[in-house]
Amino acid sequence: MLVQHLGPIASSLFSLLAIACLLLSFVMLGSRWLNNYLYAFAAESWTIAALSAAVGFYGSYPELYLIAILTLLFRGLLLPYLVWRIIRRLDVDREIHLLVQPSTSLIVGALFVMLALSVSFQVAAELHLQLTVATLALTVMLSMKLIGFLILALRHEAVSQILGLLVLENGIFLGSQILVPGMPLLIEMVILFDLLIIVACFGVLVGYLATHAGTTSSLELKRLVG
Amino acid sequence: MIGALILTLTGAPALAIIGCMAVRRPRGAEAINLIASAVSFACAIPLPFLIDGRQLVFWNDYIMLDRMSAWVILCTAIVYFLASIYAIGYMRLLNEDRRLCQFYALFAGFGLTTLIGPLMNSVGIYWIAIELTTLVSTFLVAFERVAESMEAAWKYIMVVSAGISLALLGTILFYWGGSFVLGPSYTMTWAVLADAAPRMNPILLKLAFLLVLVGYGTKVGLAPMHSWLPDAHSESPAPVSAMLSGALLNTAMIGIVRFTGVTRAANLGPLPQLSLVAFGMLSLFLGALFIVRQPGIKRLMAYSSIEHMGVVALGFGFGGALGVAGALYHMLNHSLNKSLMFFGAGVMMRAYGTKEIAMIHGVGRRFPTEGALWLAGAIAITGAPPFGLFLSEFTIMRAGLKPSFSWAVYIMAILLIVIFIGFMNHFQAMYYQPGPNGEEKGGSLSAWCAVPMWLSLIPLLVLGLWWPACAWNYLTSIAQSLNLGTP
Numbered sequence: 001m002l003v004q005h006l007g008p009i010a011s012s013l014f015s016l017l018a019i020a021c022l023l024l025s026f027v028m029l030g031s032r033w034l035n036n037y038l039y040a041f042a043a044e045s046w047t048i049a050a051l052s053a054a055v056g057f058y059g060s061y062p063e064l065y066l067i068a069i070l071t072l073l074f075r076g077l078l079l080p081y082l083v084w085r086i087i088r089r090l091d092v093d094r095e096i097h098l099l100v101q102p103s104t105s106l107i108v109g110a111l112f113v114m115l116a117l118s119v120s121f122q123v124a125a126e127l128h129l130q131l132t133v134a135t136l137a138l139t140v141m142l143s144m145k146l147i148g149f150l151i152l153a154l155r156h157e158a159v160s161q162i163l164g165l166l167v168l169e170n171g172i173f174l175g176s177q178i179l180v181p182g183m184p185l186l187i188e189m190v191i192l193f194d195l196l197i198i199v200a201c202f203g204v205l206v207g208y209l210a211t212h213a214g215t216t217s218s219l220e221l222k223r224l225v226g
Numbered sequence: 227m228i229g230a231l232i233l234t235l236t237g238a239p240a241l242a243i244i245g246c247m248a249v250r251r252p253r254g255a256e257a258i259n260l261i262a263s264a265v266s267f268a269c270a271i272p273l274p275f276l277i278d279g280r281q282l283v284f285w286n287d288y289i290m291l292d293r294m295s296a297w298v299i300l301c302t303a304i305v306y307f308l309a310s311i312y313a314i315g316y317m318r319l320l321n322e323d324r325r326l327c328q329f330y331a332l333f334a335g336f337g338l339t340t341l342i343g344p345l346m347n348s349v350g351i352y353w354i355a356i357e358l359t360t361l362v363s364t365f366l367v368a369f370e371r372v373a374e375s376m377e378a379a380w381k382y383i384m385v386v387s388a389g390i391s392l393a394l395l396g397t398i399l400f401y402w403g404g405s406f407v408l409g410p411s412y413t414m415t416w417a418v419l420a421d422a423a424p425r426m427n428p429i430l431l432k433l434a435f436l437l438v439l440v441g442y443g444t445k446v447g448l449a450p451m452h453s454w455l456p457d458a459h460s461e462s463p464a465p466v467s468a469m470l471s472g473a474l475l476n477t478a479m480i481g482i483v484r485f486t487g488v489t490r491a492a493n494l495g496p497l498p499q500l501s502l503v504a505f506g507m508l509s510l511f512l513g514a515l516f517i518v519r520q521p522g523i524k525r526l527m528a529y530s531s532i533e534h535m536g537v538v539a540l541g542f543g544f545g546g547a548l549g550v551a552g553a554l555y556h557m558l559n560h561s562l563n564k565s566l567m568f569f570g571a572g573v574m575m576r577a578y579g580t581k582e583i584a585m586i587h588g589v590g591r592r593f594p595t596e597g598a599l600w601l602a603g604a605i606a607i608t609g610a611p612p613f614g615l616f617l618s619e620f621t622i623m624r625a626g627l628k629p630s631f632s633w634a635v636y637i638m639a640i641l642l643i644v645i646f647i648g649f650m651n652h653f654q655a656m657y658y659q660p661g662p663n664g665e666e667k668g669g670s671l672s673a674w675c676a677v678p679m680w681l682s683l684i685p686l687l688v689l690g691l692w693w694p695a696c697a698w699n700y701l702t703s704i705a706q707s708l709n710l711g712t713p
Binding site: 119122123126127141145148149152158161164165168169171172175176179180181182183184198202204205208209218221223224226 | 348350357361364365368371373374376377378379380381383384387388391392394395398401402405406409410411412413414427429430433456457460461516520521522525
């Protein structure tokens with residue numbers, strides 16, 4: 001288990017990067033401009049890439065350098081570029097009808113983080129890992145999961161929903177770097193590629209939505225009920 | 227021998243994707259897809275007979291065939307084959323000849339992804355296979371490109387991707403739990419996981435199992451994660467609806483069952499199977515509510531799928547030889563029967579030009595043969611004798627008749643009766659209520675549409691009258707290997 005014998009510098013570096021990711025997802029939650037979502041997401045991906053490299057360095061998992069480079073290329077550059085193209089093509093720059101004010105959603109997000117913290121404390125106590133970075137990683141993973149769902153629920157512009165989904169996956173990626181750095185390389189690589197395909201699909205779908213359903217806001221999607 | 231069969235089984239649709247893209251002629255594409263599905267079907271039939279209790283692995287342990295995957299692959303291949311025959315007749319009605327090559331390429335791709343899902347030995351790769359089924363089928367759901375199908379496709383990919391990301395989280399937690407036992411780096415196959423499970427931390431396992439259950443449960447369409455299912459099933463072209471319902475749901479269900487087996491090996495107490503029973507009851511309840519007052523014909527079938535997946539979940543939740551064998555038998559019967567129902571619904575929808583039950587009249591007089599087949603299917607889908615679903619539902623109820631679960635069986639029986647009445651009420655209206663403008667002329671349907679309806683009803687009747695002893699032994703041996711005893 002990597003987290004059990006980490007030096008103080010390594011664990012504070014991991015903690016710093018994990019907390020930076022959490023803060024960036026709050027930036028996404030609190031903003032109403034789609035471009036800000038996108039920049040925050042890209043920054044989050046770079047942070048995760050840095051974390052992969054750090055884990056690779058301190059835990060001596062050389063294959064994680066490859067993961068770091070791929071994360072940087074795919075999640076840090078290619079995915080934001082694809083989403084940016086969708087934003088430009090749709091000509092929307094912000095959420096027009098907010099369901100909940102950003103300030104309120106920030107508070108709900110904070111409550112979710114507390115929930116995640118209590119769950120991970122329980123699990124970590126079971127595993128005798130209370131004071132390690134594993135607790136933090138689990139907390140950040142679960143909170144990013146919950147914040148992603150919050151974004152999916154509260155934002156209804158198609159692009160914000162795509163980004164919400166990407167936050168869900170980012171959370172898992174971040175947690176898995178710290179908790180299971182030895183996970184087979186193949187799986188991680190395929191998951192990266194998989195994500196790329198998802199976003200490509202979304203790009204096509206958003207285009208269809210705009211031309212055939214006449215809207216990209218999920219609030220207007222209410223033909224099918226019952 | 228088995229390796230060659232598996233290679234052909236998956237290779238045929240894979241080649242069909244390339245073939246459909248290459249020929250650029252709609253008639254050629256439909257022939258290629260039909261041949262591929264027939265080859266897959268022919269390869270899937272001998273698999274359950276050839277495999278004898280062992281677990282076979284191929285290709286660096288990535289591919290695994292055991293009795294359960296052979297069974298689910300058989301269900302999938304049957305639906306793929308029937309839907310491919312039907313698609314030839316149905317898709318010609320849509321006047322979309324230009325895009326048919328694209329359709330058949332996607333359709334073969336959907337067949338391929340649903341066929342390889344059960345074969346995946348690695349837990350992580352299984353997740354990827356399930357995710358791929360979503361990606362391919364989204365474009366099939368959106369094929370008609372009207373506002374409704376776009377909406378359905380959007381909801382489908384959104385809800386299912388979000389749900390399945392929970393399954394990924396659960397998978398990672400399983401891996402983490404295993405890393406305390408097996409060291410930081412190992413290959414997580416189903417067998418390795420089940421071996422290590424008794425030594426893993428129970429709290430972590432419970433958390434991981436619940437996440438996986440909710441994640442793959444979204445894909446199976448268990449209530450309350452079902453919200454994508456009625457939309458996607460009702461708005462896609464009928465052959466795709468049949469595939470979604472008869473093939474895809476089973477492919478995702480097998481993951482839940484395998485994870486339940488893993489937690490069962492870990493002695494987690496009643497929680498895993500109780501949660502399956504709870505989700506099953508909820509799905510059955512919700513299906514019953516929406517079936518009774520359903521205005522749309524394909525949505526009626528979609529809610530019936532939710533109901534039947536609930537019944538399957540109940541079977542696995544009740545456990546024991548009866549429960550597991552009943553649930554697996556139910557999968558096969560449901561695959562046959564739901565294909566028949568969607569085939570019928572598709573042709574009626576086209577013939578009457580509406581999806582609303584209230585606008586369909588006098589089906590029996592207008593289409594004597596197909597109408598009779600569809601009505602027989604409707605009787606079968608409600609679990610009435612002498613069809614297969616009656617036998618399997620009855621077996622599942624027998625499995626539940628023990629002190630801990632008898633309440634569930636009584637509620638299940640009441641809900642099934644409610645569903646029977648609701649279904650028959652809708653069909654009574656469609657068959658016997660006179661239309662506003664008197665009798666309509668009878669129409670003729672293409673044989674491509676009628677033949678698969680026969681092909682699904684006849685085995686259904688046979689399976690209802692006679693549950694072969696070899697099938698019974700086969701299914702109970704799966705139950706033993708899963709070890710889903712009474713909680």
